Amino acid sequence: MSTAQTDGVPGPGVPYDAVILAGGAARRFGGKDKPGALVAGVPLIERVARAVEGASRTIVVGPVRPGLEAVFVHEHPPGSGPVPALRAGLQIVSAPRVVLLAADLPFLTAPVVAGLLAHPNAVLVDSGGRDQWLTGAWQTDTLRTALETYGGGSLRGLLDPLAPVRVAAVPHWSDCDTPDDLARAEERLG
Template sequence: MAAAPGASPGGASPGGGAPFDAVLLAGGRARRFGADKPAAPLGGRALIEWAAAAVSGASRLIVVGPPRGVLPGAVVVREDPPGAGPVPALRAGLAEVRAPRLALLAADMPFLRPAHVALLLDAMGERPGAVLVDGEGREQWLAGCWRTPELRAALDAYAGASLRGLLGPLGPVAIAPPREPRPAWYDCDTPEDLAAAERLL
């Protein structure tokens, strides 16, 4: 299968560990945004392109959402039914994961970089996962890295609809990235958030 654009040879992780795949959740209804949020332009690129660049070292890039034509190397799948929420979207994306680890990201985080993903991958150690926390210490469940077998087992046993309910019990290590003018955890939930991101760029 085609690797993600800019993928490392052989799919090695940025930190030199086991390979990883990437799952970008890019569906949903985006009620607060009022448009196709992942396709929204920012700094000359679509939001989803910024997210994909953060996982350029992935062996396999899996996008859960409608085809948009901006990531030709990606595997595109849909949750059933479309817009059903993050847990069904993760289920659809995880079915395409082949690597022993994966990065799970939202498609609206323009300031996440490969160094942040490498930090998460390295921090996992023997734990099931690592998750980014924001400036107030809150877990960002759509900015994390996970061991594929543990995540599959948890998803198989989970009947709920909350990512926190699914991922929290796995006990991931919480990672606070260095404080930067452009926070790694920043997401664009509204047009105002997007405008603020444009100013930060």
């Protein structure tokens, strides 16, 4: 397993677009606006967008967020899950590489993105050894080809056959699925 870089950012020689999935129901989050939840005074989705400032284009699949510089699209039907959301976002990707991200990643940084982009196809692996399918970098054409024939609803089912390099996360990595996760992120970053 590779280790994510801790310094450096993707350079101009690595053109990529970012697709941020931000349209889920947030059931474990009490149905509240999880991407808009604040950690150290900054909405989660803005933290993610800052980590991909080097992207040629940032595409958010979900509701429009005033002040966030991105192209906004919706999956059909809305709320139908990550695979339809990825399909919607990928329709307007024009770069040869795409970084696929959840909107609830408080510890995502440009160096983590650079570590993923250092490989043709890569997925982040958390400290528990679990693949984080909503934190990865992919060859756009490979992803489009895989989606053409995939009829399932699981990102793992779609992405695992692409044999991605597993990139180890930074030590305190987590997403924010629950209010408790958000409180822990606030404690670390606040």
